[in-house]
Amino acid sequence: MPTQPEKHSIQAWSLINRKYLGKGVRVKRFRKPTRCQIRNRVLLAILMANDIKLSYLAEKLSVSSRSVSAWVYEGRVPGKKNMEKVCEYLGYPRHILFNEALLEKSPIICQPERSRFMRRTLTRSPVSNKILTGLCMVHDLSVSDVSEWISVHPGTFRKWLHQGALPSLTFQEKTEDFFRIPKTILFADVVLKDKSL
Numbered sequence: 174m175p176t177q178p179e180k181h182s183i184q185a186w187s188l189i190n191r192k193y194l195g196k197g198v199r200v201k202r203f204r205k206p207t208r209c210q211i212r213n214r215v216l217l218a219i220l221m222a223n224d225i226k227l228s229y230l231a232e233k234l235s236v237s238s239r240s241v242s243a244w245v246y247e248g249r250v251p252g253k254k255n256m257e258k259v260c261e262y263l264g265y266p267r268h269i270l271f272n273e274a275l276l277e278k279s280p281i282i283c284q285p286e287r288s289r290f291m292r293r294t295l296t297r298s299p300v301s302n303k304i305l306t307g308l309c310m311v312h313d314l315s316v317s318d319v320s321e322w323i324s325v326h327p328g329t330f331r332k333w334l335h336q337g338a339l340p341s342l343t344f345q346e347k348t349e350d351f352f353r354i355p356k357t358i359l360f361a362d363v364v365l366k367d368k369s370l
Contacts (some may be wrong), residue, residue, distance in 0.1 A: 211311065212248025214346060215358060216270050218307025219263055220245075220349040234258045248276040269304075269361050280353040288318040301337030302362045308352055309334075339363045 211217055220230065227245065231238040236255055243249040244259075250271050251259060260267055290313045300306045310320060320330035325344055332338040340348070345356040352359060 184333050186246050210246055212246050213271065213274065214308060214311055215275065215304060215354065217245045219265065219270070220303050220307070221310040222295075222303040222307035223263075230262070233262060241340075244271075265361065265365070267310070267347055269358050272355075272358060275354060275358075281311055282352055284314065285313065285322060286318075288312075288314045291315055298335045300334055301366070302334050302360065304362055305348075305359055306358075308354070319351070323351050333360075335361045337366055 220227065227241045228238045231241040231361055234241075234255065236258075238249075240249075240251070244251060250256070250273070255273070256267060260270060263270065290310050295306070308314075309316065316330055316334070317327045320327040323330075324346070324347065325340070327346070329338075329340070339345075339360055345360060348357040348359055357364075
């Protein structure tokens with residue numbers, strides 16, 4: 174015969190529930206992943222810079238949310254049909270969104286200390302370099318900290334983000350060394366924009 178729960182424990186639970194009812198649940202737009210959980214940092218960076226939730230992308234592409242999560246967090250590569258859909262929807266070629274070399278190693282960036290991305294970076298003016306901006310969001314890095322760590326003036330770094338300015342080869346290499354992502358991907362927005370003109 175199953176035992177009945179004690180009356181006082183039910184009353185305690187009702188008090189706990191009453192305390193939290195009506196307070197609402199704050200759901201974050203993106204979960205806060207640890208560094209080792211992100212296998213496709215570039216895809217997540219593009220989604221975050223464009224404020225596209227993984228579930229929204231799944232809905233738009235008519236695929237499961239689990240598939241999109243696997244692309245980002247497990248580094249899975251979609252099949253040919255879904256690959257074409259995601260490339261067309263986001264406007265980037267396959268070698269940028271699903272670069273096999275990056276998916277295999279997923280390195281940790283050279284971040285000397287904690288930093289915090291400032292939302293006003295997005296609201297100050299339109300962002301031209303979505304990949305670089307998104308990477309700052311993925312790793313929660315402030316513009317001023319990154320510019321200090323790669324030895325460039327913060328105003329110059331903001332030009333790379335907002336105006337899509339292409340830095341000199343030296344600074345492209347410094348940025349590549351910091352994020353551990355090839356410069357051809359980091360500055361792909363600038364190159365793709367120039368080709369479309």
